[in-house]
Amino acid sequence: MSRYTPPLTLTTRMLGLIADISEQIGQLSAVSENQQTPQLRRGNRIRTIHASLAIENNTLSVAQVTAVLAGQRVLGLPREIQEVRNAFAAYEAMSGWRPDSRIDLLRAHELLMQGLIDDAGQLRSAGVGIYRGDQLVHMAPPPSRVTHLIDDLLAWVGSSDWHPLIVSCVFHYEFEFIHPFADGNGRMGRLWQTLLLSRWRPVLAYLPVEAVIRDQQEAYYAALSASDRLAESTPFVEFMLHSLKVALAEAIRNEPVTDQVTDQVTDQVARLLHALRGGGVFKVSELMEQLGLAHKATFRGNYLKPALACGFIEMTDPESPRSPAQRYRLTQLGRQATMGSG
Structure with a gap:
């Protein structure tokens, strides 16, 4: 039994969010627990990796991340390409x-950071401060305390009878506070929270909550800072629970249109993939004409966005989504899907 219990004030907002999230997981599990295809899972994992690395200033686009993982040549910084490969290996x-194993935690860090830092897979041996710009926002505990703090935290994870959602969020905050590694702490904290969540509900292994965090990056850092000031994880837990709720709402919204390839991809997405099957690149207007559609909002909502979210199609200019010169084409994943759908 762990003697350490992280400080936390349970709030009515947390309880409300846990109730909402549990209901959402029920909805999502009902349609996808045993039905998510490898393609859909891979698409969500790509979004997860892209977002988690983008938070750490990796500049590769979703399309580039997809290409790296498909073994294609990508114009990009070698370090950023290595980060993508490492992250995919770690999530896979x-x-x-085991969420409470220090050996596994070190193995995960080694996979995540190999080729990027000299001491991948080793707890840090030097002091570290976290800066936003020129401002010191957090001074991590001294290296002499790191092993003890991590062991206490992992022992608590293994023995806590708190709700798994709370445990995962508290772990994430405490891990960032300890900052046990020389580099890669942010992506490790997010990876390990996903591991904890997936042990509770397997469907959460592929929930791209990192994409929600990336869109609210300032609020993410503000929640960490607010918890530091209070000396307890309460603000951060509320932020993370809310982020999980937003990510689940998006997953449920997308589920009917991203549910499965072949017979289970929606007719609309299948039609769009069929229109692109011959290769080439097309403007929105050209695709709408091929599909006999006149209403742009319907086309974007029912055809284009679901296919992009699944990773079945990609933009020719992902850095400028609204460019008048924007075209769309099948990805390797999309080509596999069209082969499966006949």
Whole structure:
């Protein structure tokens, strides 16, 4: 039994969010627990990796991340390409790790940071401060305390009878506070929270909550800072629970249109993929004409966005989504889907 219990004030907002999230998971599990295809899971994992690395200033686009993982040549910084490969390897290995094991935590960090830092897979041996710009926002505990603090935290994770949602969020905050590694702490904290959530509900292994965090990056850092000031994780737990709720709402919204390839991809997405099957690149107006559609909002909502979210199609200019010169084409994933759908 762990003697350490992280400080936390349970709030009515947390309880409300837990109730909402549990209901959402029920909705999502009803349609996808045993039905998510490898393509859909891979699409969500790509979004997860892209967002988690973007938070750490990786500049590769979703399309570039997809291409790297498909083994294609990508114009980009070698370090950023290595970060993508490492992150994918780490998330793929996640199901084999125990959330309360220091050995597994170190293995995960080694996978995540190999080739990027010299001491991948080792707890830090130097002091570290976290800066936003020129401002010191957090001074992490001294290196002499790191092993003890991490062991206490992992022992608590293994023995806590708190709700798994709370445990995962508290772990994430406490991990960032300890900052146990020389580099890669942010992406490790997000990876390990996903591991904890996936042990509770397997459907959460592929929930791209990182994309929500990336869109609210300032609020993410503000919640960490607010928890530091209070000396308890309460503000951060509320922020993370809300982010999970937003990510689940998006997953439920997308589920009917991203549910499965072949017979389970919606007719609309299948029609769009069929229109692109011959290769080439097309403008929105050209695709609408091929599909016999006149209403742009319907086309975007029912055809284009779901296909993009699944990773079945990509933009020719992802850095400028609204460019008048924007075209769309099938990805390798999309080509596989069209082969499966006949």
